[in-house]
Amino acid sequence: MAAIAPPGVGVGCRSIRDGDEAHLLPEEAGSIPARRPAMRRASGAARWIAHSLLSNIGINDFPVLRSPSGAPVWPDGISGSLAHDDEMAVAAVASITDVGSLGIDVEPAIALPDEIAALVATSIDVVGAVDRQLAGRILFAAKEAVYKAVYPLDHEILDYGDIAIDLSASRATTTTGRRATLAYCLAPRIVVLAFVR
Known part of the structure; x- marks a missing residue:
């Protein structure tokens, strides 16, 4: 997947696993209304990837909250996107100096x-x-x-x-x-x- 990203864009993916809801930071958990365990696991997996990508560019422990529109809220100067299907979570992150805005999606083949x-x-x-x-x-x-x-x-x-x-x-x-x-x-x-x- 990294081969498809342009320079300056970090991408990641992982299989969604039991217990991934534990990767949600407390503020994130409070901003995600989904009560179904599968949805919380998927959100945790996607945010775990996002936390790692943000850490790679020097931003640590930033809670990626869910806005009222459903879109994730990124740090100032950062563009990013999250997605998941039933089995895999993906994320993409970049500085807006490299890419103005990002979107990512994952679907079964x-x-x-x-x-x-x-x-x-x-x-x-x-x-x-x-x-x-x-x-x-x-x-x-x-x-x-x-x-x-x-x-x-x-x-x-x-x-x-x-x-x-x-x-x-x-x-x-x-x-x-x-x-x-x-x-x-x-x-x-x-x-x-x-x-x-």
Whole structure:
């Protein structure tokens, strides 16, 4: 996964494990309303990665709180993103001097159900030479990652149709005029990183 990140962006992933909820700092635990143990474990795993990435750039013991919008709150001067599915957690962190904003998403490397794919894909999306079985899932993850990258900049709620993806050019554009660069990997999970300079 590190191979997909541009210079200055730290990324990490790990399998979600029993007991990962213990990685939540007390302030984080209080900011996350999820009561289901699986959700708290996933949040703990993602924040454990984020704490390690922040520590790598000299920021220690910073609680990554959940804002009312659901987005994580990063230290001043830092852009970051968290994601998880049922089995894996991922995080990305960078100084805003390197990357203005980041978004990351993780999905299982399986076909997206047809009814969801119909909501996600638009006629202007370009998938290029991507495996047709995984194209819908990659588009889904890419649009989620782009949304996470641009929401902190514009504070606009975007629908799937508001984000155009061109996987062959590794680019995305939004109806708000933002352009993001995309990078992704397919194994063992689909992980998409979106970043705005």
